[in-house]
Amino acid sequence: MFELLTPRRWAMALCTGAVTALVCLTGCGRSSTNDLVVYSARVEDLIKPLFDRYSKETGVPVRFVTDDAAPLIERLAAEGANSPADILLTVDAGELWNAAERGLLQPVASAALHSSIPASLRDPKDRWVGLSVRARTIVYSTERVKPEQLSTYEALAEPQWRGKLCLRTSKKVYNQSLVAMLIAQHGEAKTEELVRGWVANLATDVFSSDTLLMKAIAAGQCDVGIVNTYYFGRLERDEPGLPLKLFWADQGSGGVHVNISGAGITSHAPHRAAAQKFLEWLATPEAQSLFASTNLEYPANGAVQADPAVLAWGDFKPSPMNVAQAGALQAQAVKLMDRVGYR
Amino acid sequence: MLLCLPALIPLAVIAAALVAPDREVWSHLSRFVLPEVTWTSLQLMVAVGVISGVLGTTLAWLTAMCEFPGRRFFDWALLLPLAMPAYVLAFVAVGFLDYSGPFQSWVRAWLGSSRWVPPVRSLGGAVLVLSLSLYPYVYLLARSAFLTQGRRALEAAQTLGYAPRQAAWRVGLPMARPWIAAGVALVCMETLADFGAVSVFGVNTFTTAIYRAWFGLFSIRGALQLAAVLMVFVLLAVVLERYSRAAPRFASARDGGRDQRRYPLSRLGATLACGLACGTFVVAFAAPMLQLIAWSVQRAAGDLDMRYLGFVARSLTLAGTAAVLIVSIGVLLAYIQRRAATPIASGAIRMATLGYAIPGTVLAVGILVPVIWFKNLVQAWLRGWLGSDAPALLLQGTLLTVLLAYLARFLAVGFNPVDTGLQRVTRNIDEAAVGMGVSGVALLRRVHLPLLRTSIATAAILVFVDVMKEMPITLIARPFGWDTLAVRVFEMTSEGQWERAALPAAVIVIAGLLPVALLTRRSSHVA
Numbered sequence: 038m039f040e041l042l043t044p045r046r047w048a049m050a051l052c053t054g055a056v057t058a059l060v061c062l063t064g065c066g067r068s069s070t071n072d073l074v075v076y077s078a079r080v081e082d083l084i085k086p087l088f089d090r091y092s093k094e095t096g097v098p099v100r101f102v103t104d105d106a107a108p109l110i111e112r113l114a115a116e117g118a119n120s121p122a123d124i125l126l127t128v129d130a131g132e133l134w135n136a137a138e139r140g141l142l143q144p145v146a147s148a149a150l151h152s153s154i155p156a157s158l159r160d161p162k163d164r165w166v167g168l169s170v171r172a173r174t175i176v177y178s179t180e181r182v183k184p185e186q187l188s189t190y191e192a193l194a195e196p197q198w199r200g201k202l203c204l205r206t207s208k209k210v211y212n213q214s215l216v217a218m219l220i221a222q223h224g225e226a227k228t229e230e231l232v233r234g235w236v237a238n239l240a241t242d243v244f245s246s247d248t249l250l251m252k253a254i255a256a257g258q259c260d261v262g263i264v265n266t267y268y269f270g271r272l273e274r275d276e277p278g279l280p281l282k283l284f285w286a287d288q289g290s291g292g293v294h295v296n297i298s299g300a301g302i303t304s305h306a307p308h309r310a311a312a313q314k315f316l317e318w319l320a321t322p323e324a325q326s327l328f329a330s331t332n333l334e335y336p337a338n339g340a341v342q343a344d345p346a347v348l349a350w351g352d353f354k355p356s357p358m359n360v361a362q363a364g365a366l367q368a369q370a371v372k373l374m375d376r377v378g379y380r
Numbered sequence: 381m382l383l384c385l386p387a388l389i390p391l392a393v394i395a396a397a398l399v400a401p402d403r404e405v406w407s408h409l410s411r412f413v414l415p416e417v418t419w420t421s422l423q424l425m426v427a428v429g430v431i432s433g434v435l436g437t438t439l440a441w442l443t444a445m446c447e448f449p450g451r452r453f454f455d456w457a458l459l460l461p462l463a464m465p466a467y468v469l470a471f472v473a474v475g476f477l478d479y480s481g482p483f484q485s486w487v488r489a490w491l492g493s494s495r496w497v498p499p500v501r502s503l504g505g506a507v508l509v510l511s512l513s514l515y516p517y518v519y520l521l522a523r524s525a526f527l528t529q530g531r532r533a534l535e536a537a538q539t540l541g542y543a544p545r546q547a548a549w550r551v552g553l554p555m556a557r558p559w560i561a562a563g564v565a566l567v568c569m570e571t572l573a574d575f576g577a578v579s580v581f582g583v584n585t586f587t588t589a590i591y592r593a594w595f596g597l598f599s600i601r602g603a604l605q606l607a608a609v610l611m612v613f614v615l616l617a618v619v620l621e622r623y624s625r626a627a628p629r630f631a632s633a634r635d636g637g638r639d640q641r642r643y644p645l646s647r648l649g650a651t652l653a654c655g656l657a658c659g660t661f662v663v664a665f666a667a668p669m670l671q672l673i674a675w676s677v678q679r680a681a682g683d684l685d686m687r688y689l690g691f692v693a694r695s696l697t698l699a700g701t702a703a704v705l706i707v708s709i710g711v712l713l714a715y716i717q718r719r720a721a722t723p724i725a726s727g728a729i730r731m732a733t734l735g736y737a738i739p740g741t742v743l744a745v746g747i748l749v750p751v752i753w754f755k756n757l758v759q760a761w762l763r764g765w766l767g768s769d770a771p772a773l774l775l776q777g778t779l780l781t782v783l784l785a786y787l788a789r790f791l792a793v794g795f796n797p798v799d800t801g802l803q804r805v806t807r808n809i810d811e812a813a814v815g816m817g818v819s820g821v822a823l824l825r826r827v828h829l830p831l832l833r834t835s836i837a838t839a840a841i842l843v844f845v846d847v848m849k850e851m852p853i854t855l856i857a858r859p860f861g862w863d864t865l866a867v868r869v870f871e872m873t874s875e876g877q878w879e880r881a882a883l884p885a886a887v888i889v890i891a892g893l894l895p896v897a898l899l900t901r902r903s904s905h906v907a
Contacts (some may be wrong), residue, residue: 256480
């Protein structure tokens with residue numbers, strides 16, 4: 038091979054590299070200034086169909102870049118007034134709350150958004166808005182558990198579930214916001230007791246994904262767990278017939294814990310008006326149906342029906358608390374979970 | 381010094397965070413998180429370093445110095461696990477071996493209970509998987525050491541009365557020490573920086589604590605401070621290792637090996653050698669690869685279309701460009717260190733290679749923030765000068781930023797093999813060359829580069845494959861639309877669709893490795 042690495046070829050390779058870099062340096066910059074730019078923590082497969090449809094209907098091209106929310110937010114903060122981004126799209130209310138608190142999102146007074154999206158799924162200061170609802174509830178083995186045994190999240194901390202509970206890692210933001218909402222509902226002291234009970238009831242180490250957790254319940258390693266419903270939907274689709282069912286938690290009290298996938302307009306958005314139009318379009322029934330059903334989530338717009346597979350799980354009462362709480366209390370929740378050894 | 385700059389800046393950004401500590405986050409983490417994760421990280425790093433060191437060195441010795449059935453195949457095939465990202469191997473292993481996986485299900489079906497099976501999602505599981513996916517670093521480096529040390533020293537040892545095995549132990553191994561150490565150092569750094577694989581195993585390390593501060597507690601400052609502490613520890617370890625082998629020199633009489641003759645092994649020895657090579661190959665590569673292909677066919681067949689040509693092309697372009705750039709700079713730095721090393725220059729070079737131990741996302745932000753800052757500064761200056769129609773600068777969000785960030789992350793991978801390779805070249809050669817009026821760049825080009833071919837190829841292969849797998853930097857710094865295979869893996873895994881991620885992961889392995897495997901095959905003949 039090392040003929041390949043003679044100095045001359047080496048120099049040639051270097052030049053090729055440099056030219057490639059230069060071509061892109063100039064090439065990638067030549068984009069129309071009318072493009073809407075979205076920084077998205079929601080992955081391409083779930084957003085591109087929507088963006089394509091919007092571009093087709095309105096002629097406004099939408100460009101996007103995907104990554105985890107935290108690095109995207111740092112990038113937005115560093116870019117400041119020169120940022121090309123118009124919209125930040127995330128899969129968790131906490132991240133939007135954080136971006137808003139850091140002054141990276143601007144308020145949008147939109148009657149259309151107010152009328153189509155319930156207040157609990159929007160920022161009280163209108164800096165971001167929920168576009169789909171992610172419900173996190175109890176899943177159980179139909180072979181070993183009767184639904185009458187189940188009631189609330191805190192009931193899973195009772196001794197009857199010793200060695201029968203499976204949980205996902207506390208690293209995942211979905212559990213952080215669940216505990217944050219529990220703090221909002223019950224106060225910190227009671228929540229700490231409750232989470233301590235969960236940890237004492239664990240059948241095995243925490244899981245890295247909801248799907249693995251459900252497979253463990255199906256295989257008999259544990260009897261109950263807490264998952265986001267769309268993971269259940271996906272598993273149901275991929276491996277039909279598993280002895281698992283969803284149970285709507287807290288129906289007699291606080292309601293099922295919900296988080297959102299949502300978006301806000303950046304403080305220095307180059308196309309503020311166009312971005313607002315786009316957000317309003319995303320809240321319309323047509324877009325809402327597509328937004329939620331591509332991932333088996335619930336539409337944020339209450340007038341829109343969820344996917345038939347999702348409707349089959351039955352109706353539930355969601356928690357009426359504003360999802361912004363999840364962000365405001367997230368750090369407190371993480372510390373609490375560290376204290377009780379929820380890994 | 382200037383060459384180190386792109387690699388030093390992000391580290392400086394990280395270190396700067398130490399100035400104003402986020403006390404609240406610190407006091408929480410140091411009480412509830414750091415004691416556990418520091419100990420776990422240390423155990424993990426030592427165990428992975430030792431296992432992959434022993435495994436990599438043994439396999440390298442067997443394929444480079446001995447003859448056994450299948451040697452020619454394993455010679456390059458043992459390199460293949462390099463292209464398997466650790467987090468992918470981790471997921472495959474957990475999927476297969478965990479309670480709900482096929483293995484324990486069979487065990488329960490046959491024996492009634494699988495209680496005696498040790499838990500997979502544990503420190504032990506993480507150690508095994510990281511060792512299996514990282515040993516190729518040691519293998520490749522040790523192999524190049526054995527191939528270049530020539531047989532003369534070993535023959536000399538044998539004429540002095542050592543049996544072949546003793547000669548290997550007493551002479552061959554010590555002579556390869558810098559290479560093995562360099563390989564193990566890369567493994568340890570990569571282990572410290574790993575987030576994906578340890579997350580799958582539910583093992584909490586220093587890196588997961590960094591992400592906890594950032595993602596969970598919303599404290600980027602806390603995260604950077606932890607990263608800075610990590611950096612200090614790694615620097616200490618690097619300095620200690622250097623110091624411990626400061627005295628001896630490891631030159632060989634010449635870049636020998638062209639007259640390589642291998643030991644034939646006894647029947648038992650050959651069986652054991654073949655078994656070890658075969659076992660490693662199957663567990664670390666063949667079996668997981670089959671699983672990836674099976675998942676690709678079952679779950680992701682519909683995903684495969686013309687876009688993948690683009691993903692592959694972009695991955696290869698990035699990896700190829702980065703390999704050439706980083707190895708070139710690695711060679712220059714190693715050469716500067718050899719010819720004109722001031723303590724400050726050496727220190728700067730050492731520092732510049734630390735980026736490999738910093739978790740990718742943290743390092744990515746560490747480089748992106750100063751790049752953007754610089755761009756904004758120039759932009760503001762241009763505006764003040766030209767008014768509102770100043771051209772928009774395109775520095776960030778271009779390949780240049782991506783390459784700079786890769787340089788910061790992978791300089792160690794490009795530098796270490798070349799640096800150790802240079803030690804093989806006795807200084808007498810330099811003096812002879814200088815005596816004949818060949819110096820400076822000409823010395824490097826006409827004398828050193830030809831002698832360094834194996835090391836340079838090793839470095840290039842490692843950087844190439846590492847960039848193919850790299851995710852966080854590519855994600856945050858890529859230009860619009862520059863989606864690579866690794867980005868595609870992210871698109872699948874970030875919504876938990878691991879089975880669908882099998883397709884891009886399998887394509888990474890195939891696209892990244894075929895060229896590499898071909899190169900190594902030829903290198904064993906040439907070198």
